[in-house]
Structures are given as C-alpha cells and as structure tokens.
Amino acid sequence: MEYRYLGNSGLKVSAISYGNWITHGSQVEAEQATTCVRAALDAGITTFDTADTYANTAAEKILGDALAGERRESLEIFTKVYFPTGPKGPNDTGLSRKHIHESINGSLRRLGTDYVDLYQAHRYDHATPLEETMEAFADVVRQGKALYIGVSEWTAEQIRAGHALARELHIPFVSNQPQYNMLWRIIEADVIPTCRELGLSQVVYSPIAQGVLTGKYKVGEPPPAGSRATDQAGGAQFIKRLLDDDTLTRVAGLAPIADRAGLTMAQLALAWVLSSDNVASAIGGGSRPEQVTANAAAADVKLDKALLVAIDEVLGDRIERDGTIVGKASPKER
Numbered sequence: 001m002e003y004r005y006l007g008n009s010g011l012k013v014s015a016i017s018y019g020n021w022i023t024h025g026s027q028v029e030a031e032q033a034t035t036c037v038r039a040a041l042d043a044g045i046t047t048f049d050t051a052d053t054y055a056n057t058a059a060e061k062i063l064g065d066a067l068a069g070e071r072r073e074s075l076e077i078f079t080k081v082y083f084p085t086g087p088k089g090p091n092d093t094g095l096s097r098k099h100i101h102e103s104i105n106g107s108l109r110r111l112g113t114d115y116v117d118l119y120q121a122h123r124y125d126h127a128t129p130l131e132e133t134m135e136a137f138a139d140v141v142r143q144g145k146a147l148y149i150g151v152s153e154w155t156a157e158q159i160r161a162g163h164a165l166a167r168e169l170h171i172p173f174v175s176n177q178p179q180y181n182m183l184w185r186i187i188e189a190d191v192i193p194t195c196r197e198l199g200l201s202q203v204v205y206s207p208i209a210q211g212v213l214t215g216k217y218k219v220g221e222p223p224p225a226g227s228r229a230t231d232q233a234g235g236a237q238f239i240k241r242l243l244d245d246d247t248l249t250r251v252a253g254l255a256p257i258a259d260r261a262g263l264t265m266a267q268l269a270l271a272w273v274l275s276s277d278n279v280a281s282a283i284g285g286g287s288r289p290e291q292v293t294a295n296a297a298a299a300d301v302k303l304d305k306a307l308l309v310a311i312d313e314v315l316g317d318r319i320e321r322d323g324t325i326v327g328k329a330s331p332k333e334r
Contacts, residue, residue: 001044002299004280007174008199009148011117013076015274015299017047018292019205019283020059032287037066039289043296047076049177049203049283051122052107053083064111072113078203079107080152080177082122094334095125100136104145118203119146120177121162123330124154134165141171150175150203155327156190163198173200175280178326180204182213182254182272182315183247189323192278201280204273208284212242213269215255219248246318253314261307263298266291270298272311 002015018040020033040048050063060079067075081103084093091098104119119140125133140146149171151162159176166173176195178187180202187202195202208214251265258268273282284295312319 001046001296002274003046005201006118006148006203006280007172007195007201009172009174011076011148011174013047013203013281014045015281016043016045016270016296017049017076017078017203017281017283018045019049019285020063021049021051021054021205021283021285033062034066035289036286036292037063039286039292040296041070043293044299045292045296046074047078047281049078049205050111051080051083051120052085052103052110053080053122057085057106057110060107060110064113068112076117077111077113078118078120078150079111079116080120080122081107082125095121095128095133095136097132097136100133100140104140108145115144116146118148118150118175120150120152120175121154122152124151124158124327125334126330126332127334130158130161131165134162134169134171137166138169138171148172148174150177150200152177152205153179153327153329154191156194158327159191159194159200160198163200175201175203177203177205177283179206179329180273180279181207181209182269182311183209183242183319185319185321186323186325188321189326191323191326192276196278202276202278203281203283204279205283207273207282208266208269209242212247212251213254213265215251215265217243217248217251219245219252250315250318254311257307257310257314261301261303263301264294266295267298267301268303268311270295271301271303272308274299274301275303275308 003012004015006013048063050060052060081100082095086092137149163173180187254265258265270282273279286292
C-alpha cells in the first residue's frame with residue numbers, strides 16, 4: 001500500500017481508502033461489512049470514509065463496530081456532515097452551528113472514537129453563512145473532536161472562500177471529496193488547479209463510476225444479480241445515468257487495455273485516478289472481501305503516458321469535462 005500526504009498537512013492516508021456509502025446498513029449486512037473491513041486492514045488500508053447520512057447513521061455504527069479493538073492511532077477515520085439524519089426535522093440538516101455540533105457528537109458516539117481525523121462538509125450550504133459554518137468547524141477542531149477539516153463537491157470559488165476563513169481561524173483545511181473517474185472529470189478545469197494552489201488534496205469518491213468501469217454491465221444484458229443497478233433501495237438511482245449503450249460500449253473497449261497492463265478493469269480505473277498528483281486517496285467500497293483486496297492492489301500500479309492516451313481515445317466524447325457542473329450537487333435550499 002502506498003501512503004500519501006493529505007494536502008499540505010503532515011497527515012498520511014492510504015492511497016486506496018475504504019468507504020461505506022450505500023453498502024453498510026443497506027446492501028451489506030453487518031457481519032459481511034466487518035469481513036470487508038478486515039480485508040481492507042489486511043491489505044494495508046488505514047483510511048476509512050463514511051458519513052452520518054449513510055443509511056441514516058447506521059453506516060457509521062457498523063464501521064465503528066468493525067474497527068473496534070484496532071489501534072486508533074493507526075487509523076484515519078473520516079466522516080461528513082450536511083445531509084438529513086434522524087427524523088429529518090428542520091435543523092437535522094445543513095451546516096448551521098447547531099447541526100454541526102450535534103452531528104459531530106453523534107458521529108463520534110456511533111464510531112466509538114473520541115475524534116475523527118477528517119471532518120468534511122458533505123455539500124455547500126447556501127442557506128447558512130459560510131462564516132458560521134467555518135467558525136463551528138473551528139470549534140470542533142479546538143475541542144479535539146476533529147483534527148482536520150475538508151469539504152465535498154464544493155466549487156473552486158467556494159473552496160477558496162472557505163480556505164481564506166480557515167486561515168483566519170487557524171484551522172487546517174486540507175481536502176476536497178469530489179466524484180472523479182475516467183468518465184467524470186469536471187474538477188480538472190478549476191477545482192484541481194485551485195486546490196494545488198491552496199495546498200488541498202482530492203479524496204475521490206466513485207473512482208470506478210458506481211461499478212460501471214469494472215465492465216460488469218453489458219449492452220443488451222440485464223444487470224448482474226446483486227449489483228448496485230439492482231439495488232432499488234438506493235444504489236440504482238445513482239448508476240442509471242451511466243447505463244446507456246454508448247457508455248457501456250466505450251467501457252467495454254477498455255478491457256483490452258486492462259488486459260495488456262495485467263490489471264482488472266477496476267484496478268485500471270483506480271490506478272487512473274491515482275495517477276493525478278492532486279489525488280491523495282481513491283475511495284473504494286466493496287460488498288465482498290475479495291473485491292476490497294483486489295482494489296487495494298491498484299495502489300502499487302503506475303500507468304504510463306501511452307496507456308493514459310489510449311484510455312482517452314477509447315472513451316472519446318463520453319468523457320464529461322464541463323467544469324460549470326461542479327457544485328450542482330449542493331442543494332440550493334434545505
């Protein structure tokens with residue numbers, strides 16, 4: 001396993017991290033989730049990413065139970081705040097001072113830890129003054145409940161404004177967590193250059209495009225049983241936009257490239273993400289331990305320039321590069 005610095009901080013994270021969005025508390029039962037976490041630890045993964053909203057807080061509890069008994073100092077545990085939790089009352093969402101403080105306390109209780117290594121704003125809150133949000137994060141850091149602060153799916157302008165306030169408040173703002181993969185490259189236009197300038201890293205989610213880049217979805221064939229596309233409880237809604245014939249045909253064209261490199265298609269996709277010098281970690285999930293183990297092996301792969309060019313040629317205009325899309329995932333109202 002390779003370990004990379006998170007932004008300009010002194011914190012190192014595993015290049016492949018383990019995330020439990022959708023899986024824990026939804027697709028995967030607690031016993032199987034624990035088996036996957038054990039496989040991650042055995043593969044050298046030390047970084048674990050979750051959020052309070054995943055399975056309406058259940059995912060945090062399952063991850064905390066799975067990590068119980070591990071040496072806390074040897075782990076990097078990340079979680080997030082923004083989306084609704086609990087009964088979803090008027091203050092059970094967003095980045096208000098009230099919700100941030102209540103959320104971090106709940107997350108620490110469920111995770112069974114005194115602190116998280118990285119506490120992330122899961123989206124930008126258009127309804128709360130940024131000053132209020134960053135001051136609340138500063139309190140969380142000063143209380144020792146989080147060591148570093150990050151964000152997810154913020155625009156370059158929002159990141160710059162948040163970073164300026166973090167500097168004033170003397171708190172370490174070190175990362176952004178965007179969706180990024182071979183097909184979805186919207187952060188390359190503005191977000192990555194801004195983060196390089198400010199000393200922030202990307203902690204990437206969906207590096208295999210919800211499983212599409214594994215090649216398991218075929219043109220003219222029903223989705224494999226038990227796959228995310230068959231999960232009507234949540235997974236299917238996130239993947240359906242990627243299951244058109246054009247996308248699946250282009251993705252199938254990556255198989256010979258992966259074969260020549262001696263990689264699975266999932267490993268190729270993860271290695272591609274890690275080829276960016278601004279990416280500190282790529283979050284891989286997994287509903288089976290063998291998936292976790294195979295994904296972890298991608299940390300050691302270095303892709304040469306010719307192979308990167310070949311990938312671009314195969315995917316062609318199916319690659320989304322429009323930087324104006326960044327930030328659209330943050331609700332305008334809550």
